[in-house]
Amino acid sequence: MFRTIRQIIGVAIINIKAIQRQPLWIVQTTISVSAWALTMYAWGSTRALDNLVLVYIVAGSWALGMNTVAQSIGWERLDLIYDSNVASTITLPIYFLGKIMGLAPYFLVNLVISMAVAATTGMRLLLFLPLMFVAVVSLILGSFLSLSIILRLKTPTNISAITNTLRTLTINLPPLYYPLAFLPGMLREASLIIPTVSLMEMARWVIHTPTECDPILSFISLLSWLSVSVLLVAKKLKWGSE
Amino acid sequence: MTKLVAVADGLGRRFGENWGLKDMSLTLEKGKLTVLVGPNGSGKTTTIRILSTLLKPSKGSAEVLGMDVLTDFKKIRKRIAYLPQGYEVNRNLTPAESIKWNLVARGAPINEAGLDAIEWIEKMGLEKCKDRSCWALSGGERRRVAVSIILSTNADLIFLDEPTTGLDVEARYATWKIVRDSLKDGATVLLTTHDMKEAETLADTAIFVKDGRNLMSDNPQKLIDSLPSRYRITIKKEALGDRFVKESVDVGDRLVVYAKDEDEVRRFQADFHDLTGIASVNRVGLEDVYLRLIKGDESYV
Numbered sequence: 009m010f011r012t013i014r015q016i017i018g019v020a021i022i023n024i025k026a027i028q029r030q031p032l033w034i035v036q037t038t039i040s041v042s043a044w045a046l047t048m049y050a051w052g053s054t055r056a057l058d059n060l061v062l063v064y065i066v067a068g069s070w071a072l073g074m075n076t077v078a079q080s081i082g083w084e085r086l087d088l089i090y091d092s093n094v095a096s097t098i099t100l101p102i103y104f105l106g107k108i109m110g111l112a113p114y115f116l117v118n119l120v121i122s123m124a125v126a127a128t129t130g131m132r133l134l135l136f137l138p139l140m141f142v143a144v145v146s147l148i149l150g151s152f153l154s155l156s157i158i159l160r161l162k163t164p165t166n167i168s169a170i171t172n173t174l175r176t177l178t179i180n181l182p183p184l185y186y187p188l189a190f191l192p193g194m195l196r197e198a199s200l201i202i203p204t205v206s207l208m209e210m211a212r213w214v215i216h217t218p219t220e221c222d223p224i225l226s227f228i229s230l231l232s233w234l235s236v237s238v239l240l241v242a243k244k245l246k247w248g249s250e
Numbered sequence: 251m252t253k254l255v256a257v258a259d260g261l262g263r264r265f266g267e268n269w270g271l272k273d274m275s276l277t278l279e280k281g282k283l284t285v286l287v288g289p290n291g292s293g294k295t296t297t298i299r300i301l302s303t304l305l306k307p308s309k310g311s312a313e314v315l316g317m318d319v320l321t322d323f324k325k326i327r328k329r330i331a332y333l334p335q336g337y338e339v340n341r342n343l344t345p346a347e348s349i350k351w352n353l354v355a356r357g358a359p360i361n362e363a364g365l366d367a368i369e370w371i372e373k374m375g376l377e378k379c380k381d382r383s384c385w386a387l388s389g390g391e392r393r394r395v396a397v398s399i400i401l402s403t404n405a406d407l408i409f410l411d412e413p414t415t416g417l418d419v420e421a422r423y424a425t426w427k428i429v430r431d432s433l434k435d436g437a438t439v440l441l442t443t444h445d446m447k448e449a450e451t452l453a454d455t456a457i458f459v460k461d462g463r464n465l466m467s468d469n470p471q472k473l474i475d476s477l478p479s480r481y482r483i484t485i486k487k488e489a490l491g492d493r494f495v496k497e498s499v500d501v502g503d504r505l506v507v508y509a510k511d512e513d514e515v516r517r518f519q520a521d522f523h524d525l526t527g528i529a530s531v532n533r534v535g536l537e538d539v540y541l542r543l544i545k546g547d548e549s550y551v
Contacts, residue, residue, distance in 0.1 A: 011357050014354055014357065014358075014359070014360070015354070015355050015356065015357050017354065018351050018352070018353075018354030018355030018356070019355045021351045021354070022340060022343065022351045022352070022355060025340070025342045025343050025347060025351075026340075026342040028342075029342040029343075029383055029385075030342065087337065087338035087340075088334035088335075088336055088337045088338065089337065089338070089339075089340065091299075091304055091332065091334045091337075092331075092332055092333065092334055092337055092399075092400070093355075094303075094304055094327070094332075095302040095303060095304060095327055095330055095331065095332035095409070096327060096330070096331060096332070096356050096403070096405075097327065097328050097356045097357050098355055098356060099324075102355075106355070248302075248303050248304045248305075248323060248327070249303060249304070249305070249306050249320075249323055250304065250305055250306065
């Protein structure tokens with residue numbers, strides 16, 4: 009077991025070095041996340057700030073999975089680092105967990121700032137415990153969906169262009185930063201087909217705040233997406249023996 | 251008794267409609283360096299990827315370290331290391347970090363990995379750049395880091411796919427030395443190259459690969475000694491005049507002809523009063539073995 013933990017740390021350190029050597033990426037994340045919080049605060053909306061706490065958890069973990077982890081795996085497949093790792097003592101769980109650990113600082117920025125925002129609105133910090141469960145689901149689903157697309161690319165390409173677009177499509181456009189109630193009646197339920205919207209509803213449900221739609225619908229949407237993404241990734245994300 | 255580390259029998263692999271590998275049989279002896287040599291697209295990489303358990307064979311069978319590649323791949327992977335062709339090191343790490351943390355990722359204790367990294371930095375002549383991120387290194391230096399990462403694992407069987415591509419002469423010789431030295435530590439190495447000179451210099455056994463098949467394999471010197479000729483003479487066509495040369499290889503404005511022995515070389519030279527017509531005289535090598543093989547020369551067989 010200690011050897012496995014060591015291996016995960018090894019993979020994590022390799023990935024964390026990217027952040028250490030290129031710190032401007034995390035500076036950008038910090039500025040962006042802080043700016044949104046400041047904007048909402050300046051407009052004086054406590055409701056918006058409460059919502060922002062959930063967005064940072066859901067969107068932060070989603071982006072970690074979809075944009076960061078999946079992108080990193082995609083690039084390592086092209087650079088053949090992935091193949092070298094397969095033909096070694098590194099297993100897929102070690103690789104995946106190490107990668108998440110190494111790239112987690114991006115999510116930690118979201119977590120710290122959302123906790124700071126929660127403290128200003130009087131939200132209980134204990135509620136972050138159930139929210140971490142939502143974060144895990146969001147991370148896994150985000151990375152699997154992204155990988156199911158990246159791994160099907162036939163020609164080497166700029167993977168970032170694809171994952172950044174996916175990230176923007178699933179976070180900025182759907183009702184995450186703005187309330188689901190903003191959409192007219194039928195569209196609210198229809199929008200649950202977008203996994204990030206369902207994740208937001210699930211986040212509201214776990215901290216016992218009112219949800220716009222029946223939570224069952226969000227669960228069904230997320231379960232369906234998880235099943236589909238697991239199947240799609242399992243077909244393509246082989247750890248050797250292809 | 252010779253111990254075999256890997257045995258492949260009739261391996262084939264299909265990619266869609268095409269057979270990238272058609273019929274590969276080979277054995278790898280423990281503690282020896284075997285080189286798969288052949289042109290691009292001949293099946294060398296596919297062979298290595300099957301033996302390193304990245305690909306399943308479409309036909310045939312293979313055992314690595316006494317274990318079947320289809321059923322025991324997880325156990326095999328614990329004892330092998332693989333450097334793919336075109337492998338790019340993570341440029342955000344320094345050479346020392348690359349070796350150390352890749353060893354830790356493969357299970358080595360952190361302190362030991364750090365010491366091993368220092369040792370390998372010295373072996374590969376990377377002291378001057380050991381603390382610079384790989385962004386700042388040349389292509390040759392990054393390649394040496396990549397080779398170090400794999401060789402430092404002390405795996406029982408090491409696969410190196412074109413490890414010296416892109417390296418300058420000095421770096422290539424340094425890599426050759428390190429690869430041969432790793433055999434003393436008990437490793438077995440399977441290396442691929444399209445460079446016949448590299449195969450000649452490094453291999454205990456050379457296996458010629460073409461069109462997905464093993465054409466011939468043996469110790470390089472035995473292969474060379476089996477040729478009917480000992481020398482190759484490169485002559486300029488313009489100096490040939492009316493002379494007829496019965497067996498030759500056309501290389502544009504020059505011809506490569508073969509001589510059985512030194513006497514025949516001297517006779518040839520005597521024939522050319524103006525010796526500037528002769529570009530070079532060299533002993534035959536693996537390249538010539540390969541040329542005769544693919545030409546289907548019966549005098550060779």
